[in-house]
Amino acid sequence: MPDTAVASYTPLDRKGIARRAADDIPEGWYVNLGIGMPTLIADYVPADREVIFHSENGVLGMGPAPEPGHENRWLINAGKQYVTLRPGASYVHHADSFAIIRGGHLDLCVLGGFEVAENGDLANWATSANDTAPAVGGAMDLAAGAKRLWVVTDHTTKTGASKIVSRCAYPLTAIGSVKRVYTNLCVLDVEPRGFVVRWMVDGLDFDTLQARTDAKLNRD
Amino acid sequence: MPDTAVASYTPLDRKGIARRAADDIPEGWYVNLGIGMPTLIADYVPADREVIFHSENGVLGMGPAPEPGHENRWLINAGKQYVTLRPGASYVHHADSFAIIRGGHLDLCVLGGFEVAENGDLANWATSANDTAPAVGGAMDLAAGAKRLWVVTDHTTKTGASKIVSRCAYPLTAIGSVKRVYTNLCVLDVEPRGFVVRWMVDGLDFDTLQARTDAKLNRD
Amino acid sequence: MIDKFVRTMAEAMDGIADGATVLIGGFGAVGQPNALIDGLIEQGAKDLTIVLNNAGSGRVGVSRLMELRRVRRIVCSFPRSSDSTVFEELYKAGLIELELVPQGTLAERIRAAGAGIPAFYTATSVGTLLGQGKEERRFGERNYVMEHALPGDVALVEAWQADRWGNLTFRDSGRNFNPVMATAARLTIVQTQHVVELGDIPPEQVMTPGIHVDRVLHVPYGDPPLF
Amino acid sequence: MIDKFVRTMAEAMDGIADGATVLIGGFGAVGQPNALIDGLIEQGAKDLTIVLNNAGSGRVGVSRLMELRRVRRIVCSFPRSSDSTVFEELYKAGLIELELVPQGTLAERIRAAGAGIPAFYTATSVGTLLGQGKEERRFGERNYVMEHALPGDVALVEAWQADRWGNLTFRDSGRNFNPVMATAARLTIVQTQHVVELGDIPPEQVMTPGIHVDRVLHVPYGDPPLF
Numbered sequence: 040m041p042d043t044a045v046a047s048y049t050p051l052d053r054k055g056i057a058r059r060a061a062d063d064i065p066e067g068w069y070v071n072l073g074i075g076m077p078t079l080i081a082d083y084v085p086a087d088r089e090v091i092f093h094s095e096n097g098v099l100g101m102g103p104a105p106e107p108g109h110e111n112r113w114l115i116n117a118g119k120q121y122v123t124l125r126p127g128a129s130y131v132h133h134a135d136s137f138a139i140i141r142g143g144h145l146d147l148c149v150l151g152g153f154e155v156a157e158n159g160d161l162a163n164w165a166t167s168a169n170d171t172a173p174a175v176g177g178a179m180d181l182a183a184g185a186k187r188l189w190v191v192t193d194h195t196t197k198t199g200a201s202k203i204v205s206r207c208a209y210p211l212t213a214i215g216s217v218k219r220v221y222t223n224l225c226v227l228d229v230e231p232r233g234f235v236v237r238w239m240v241d242g243l244d245f246d247t248l249q250a251r252t253d254a255k256l257n258r259d
Numbered sequence: 260m261p262d263t264a265v266a267s268y269t270p271l272d273r274k275g276i277a278r279r280a281a282d283d284i285p286e287g288w289y290v291n292l293g294i295g296m297p298t299l300i301a302d303y304v305p306a307d308r309e310v311i312f313h314s315e316n317g318v319l320g321m322g323p324a325p326e327p328g329h330e331n332r333w334l335i336n337a338g339k340q341y342v343t344l345r346p347g348a349s350y351v352h353h354a355d356s357f358a359i360i361r362g363g364h365l366d367l368c369v370l371g372g373f374e375v376a377e378n379g380d381l382a383n384w385a386t387s388a389n390d391t392a393p394a395v396g397g398a399m400d401l402a403a404g405a406k407r408l409w410v411v412t413d414h415t416t417k418t419g420a421s422k423i424v425s426r427c428a429y430p431l432t433a434i435g436s437v438k439r440v441y442t443n444l445c446v447l448d449v450e451p452r453g454f455v456v457r458w459m460v461d462g463l464d465f466d467t468l469q470a471r472t473d474a475k476l477n478r479d
Numbered sequence: 480m481i482d483k484f485v486r487t488m489a490e491a492m493d494g495i496a497d498g499a500t501v502l503i504g505g506f507g508a509v510g511q512p513n514a515l516i517d518g519l520i521e522q523g524a525k526d527l528t529i530v531l532n533n534a535g536s537g538r539v540g541v542s543r544l545m546e547l548r549r550v551r552r553i554v555c556s557f558p559r560s561s562d563s564t565v566f567e568e569l570y571k572a573g574l575i576e577l578e579l580v581p582q583g584t585l586a587e588r589i590r591a592a593g594a595g596i597p598a599f600y601t602a603t604s605v606g607t608l609l610g611q612g613k614e615e616r617r618f619g620e621r622n623y624v625m626e627h628a629l630p631g632d633v634a635l636v637e638a639w640q641a642d643r644w645g646n647l648t649f650r651d652s653g654r655n656f657n658p659v660m661a662t663a664a665r666l667t668i669v670q671t672q673h674v675v676e677l678g679d680i681p682p683e684q685v686m687t688p689g690i691h692v693d694r695v696l697h698v699p700y701g702d703p704p705l706f
Numbered sequence: 707m708i709d710k711f712v713r714t715m716a717e718a719m720d721g722i723a724d725g726a727t728v729l730i731g732g733f734g735a736v737g738q739p740n741a742l743i744d745g746l747i748e749q750g751a752k753d754l755t756i757v758l759n760n761a762g763s764g765r766v767g768v769s770r771l772m773e774l775r776r777v778r779r780i781v782c783s784f785p786r787s788s789d790s791t792v793f794e795e796l797y798k799a800g801l802i803e804l805e806l807v808p809q810g811t812l813a814e815r816i817r818a819a820g821a822g823i824p825a826f827y828t829a830t831s832v833g834t835l836l837g838q839g840k841e842e843r844r845f846g847e848r849n850y851v852m853e854h855a856l857p858g859d860v861a862l863v864e865a866w867q868a869d870r871w872g873n874l875t876f877r878d879s880g881r882n883f884n885p886v887m888a889t890a891a892r893l894t895i896v897q898t899q900h901v902v903e904l905g906d907i908p909p910e911q912v913m914t915p916g917i918h919v920d921r922v923l924h925v926p927y928g929d930p931p932l933f
Binding site: 314315316317318330331332333334335337339350351352353354356357358360361380385388391392393394395396397398399400403404430431432433434 | 733734735736737761783784785786787793794797798804806807808809810811813814816817828829830831832833834835836877878879880881882883884885886913929930931932
């Protein structure tokens with residue numbers, strides 16, 4: 040799906056973004072994946088690369104999704120999906136589970152995002168301060184607590200507005216926490232100087248990416 | 260051992276004090292017994308009265324002392340004595356064990372005391388502010404945390420000084436916490452009006468007891 | 480002989496007062512004390528504050544309790560679910576109060592209540608709408624907000640096994656909020672799938688010691704419903 | 707493949723720096739990581755802050771470390787034991803610092819460090835010498851003091867079983883401070899009596915999940931010594 044007359048490139052789809060993020064997760068990391076697109080990442084970590092997935096409801100060491108008809112009804116993740124355990128898995132209660140999160144024991148948390156700002160702020164839970172009963176869940180704890188916070192998101196909204204912004208307009212989830220963003224167009228690191236482009240999809244050039252981005256981008 | 264010409268009475272010995280306190284512990288209470296004389300209390304709770312004994316190092320449901328030669332070297336109480344478990348016992352870690360204490364879940368803690376004051380203050384861990392390296396252990400947590408704090412103690416020191424005082428002179432363990440005192444002479448409740456005499460050893464009269472006591476005593 | 484088992488739901492629910500704060504275990508459909516929630520609906524207490532992770536779904540359980548207008552206030556982290564229309568309608572109509580709490584702060588505030596900690600500091604919610612109005616304080620290189628303990632008058636808990644001292648185990652991810660809430664209420668009421676003899680749960684495998692449990696009702700209801 | 711087992715004591719102790727704060731599990735002789743303490747003596751790090759419940763006894767273990775003048779400061783609840791002469795002599799001579807902490811406050815401060823809580827309030831020590839100089843604050847009807855988290859650079863832990871992910875169990879009252887300290891250090895080193903295969907510890911019976919463990923050394927030393 041080329042998207043300008045000049046540059047010819049194909050944005051990643053949701054699975055492509057998940058796969059791209061999965062490539063960067065090394066063996067041995069303890070990782071929490073948020074609901075939605077982040078959850079897909081687990082499917083793209085090869086089975087022989089041991090990554091230990093954590094869920095807020097006190098599960099450490101989740102494996103692949105169960106075969107249909109073989110669900111354990113007592114075993115769900117924070118997205119209320121049925122999951123399985125790998126050998127070496129364990130359960131803790133909710134306070135201990137969030138002690139793991141808050142205490143900085145997770146190597147990585149990956150969340151979705153409405154907006155990510157160049158100062159590392161994340162907005163991903165409410166679309167306005169007047170939102171009726173927005174659901175925050177564990178997002179604020181995860182965003183503030185994990186050693187690293189990555190965000191996976193489309194680069195723009197369906198109407199073309201950039202989700203990579205100089206300052207978030209939506210209510211914040213956490214301040215100054217995002218370390219890296221995987222979009223359908225690129226991989227951005229958040230550094231003291233702002234967003235730094237680490238990778239772009241084939242055929243995309245820096246200027247075209249900048250034109251589609253609210254925040255100022257820096258070359259690697 | 261009569262002790263004045265007028266009154267003829269026999270003070271309780273250590274076991275007698277422990278037995279007197281044990282008589283007042285009802286079935287179903289969760290109880291922590293401090294090191295020393297308090298520990299003796301467990302011996303005087305009849306086996307058919309279920310009282311659940313807790314120890315700071317994370318043991319709930321201790322039974323009688325082990326037979327010599329049958330000690331489990333992995334099972335000690337806070338006094339570093341070998342203990343046994345009753346069916347229904349459980350282990351928790353130290354933070355959970357003190358959450359039980361601090362959270363007000365123990366029905367009763369019984370400690371020894373250097374001094375108990377009529378305002379419920381207890382001094383039982385150090386004999387002066389210049390004490391070299393006094394050992395506080397869990398006494399402050401227990402005294403501040405349990406639902407009820409009882410003290411078992413001789414009524415006077417070996418030199419005859421009253422341990423039942425209007426105000427403590429020794430460094431405090433906790434303020435306003437003691438509910439009841441079992442001495443070798445009497446049982447005292449700590450009420451808003453001060454010490455109230457609930458019981459005396461046979462042959463002892465109120466005035467004689469008052470004469471041996473620094474604090475003002477109130478009749479029941 | 481200590482025996483925390485009660486034989487009827489009426490005994491289990493005895494004394495829950497109007498205006499009570501009720502902590503309810505479970506996460507999603509797993510480990511949720513459904514029978515006790517139904518018992519509370521039957522029992523009649525009103526003007527309740529309900530503390531749980533989700534604000535109910537469908538027209539049963541906590542949603543039914545809200546629909547009956549027995550809930551004044553709900554404290555939760557995730558009020559929105561696929562079928563949370565009862566809550567949403569009441570909330571939009573101003574007929575129910577919501578205190579929205581980040582999930583980890585919710586768990587820790589409940590844990591603090593059980594552990595005798597009146598308040599603590601956390602970085603969660605600093606700089607966000609949910610941190611507004613909270614006392615903020617710097618420790619080291621970071622800002623934190625002060626959060627208060629969240630105690631219950633009553634906790635409703637679902638266990639896998641229980642003995643007559645109230646020692647509990649939980650099954651798989653049914654553990655979740657249950658052991659935390661059990662510590663934090665003046666009256667902790669448990670529904671258990673299985674009744675075991677004292678001593679059947681090895682001492683090192685007890686997940687909630689009976690000291691945190693007041694009443695246990697045997698409710699062998701089987702697996703949670705499939706979604 | 708994740709494998710947290712190390713083969714030698716030197717590997718286990720690698721990188722412990724001068725000036726480190728070392729949390730040491732155990733209560734009395736039970737659950738005490740004696741081999742790792744000996745390893746630390748051998749390793750040579752000095753100017754240490756040692757956090758543990760007791761200040762050592764005899765002339766071995768922590769007492770030996772103190773006697774070698776490698777300990778600048780000790781944080782404990784119970785410095786006095788039947789045979790704590792090494793500590794007492796150094797302390798009277800002004801050659802070691804002591805921070806005396808009530809046992810429950812010690813456990814909770816360590817727990818707080820592991821749980822990302824920089825500070826909390828407790829009623830323990832209010833109105834006492836140990837509460838002096840601490841910030842005091844009223845919540846409800848009672849006064850509390852503020853206590854700070856107590857993190858370690860290193861934790862030394864003794865376990866009963868361990869697998870290659872670092873999942874642990876503890877035996878009987880050997881649990882004590884071990885699981886709490888395991889959460890609170892940047893580097894958690896475990897000596898384990900038994901090595902088990904991944905999956906041998908049922909998921910609901912893991913007492914310390916491997917996320918809190920960095921290195922495990924197999925030390926099948928048997929029962930603690932009789933007193």
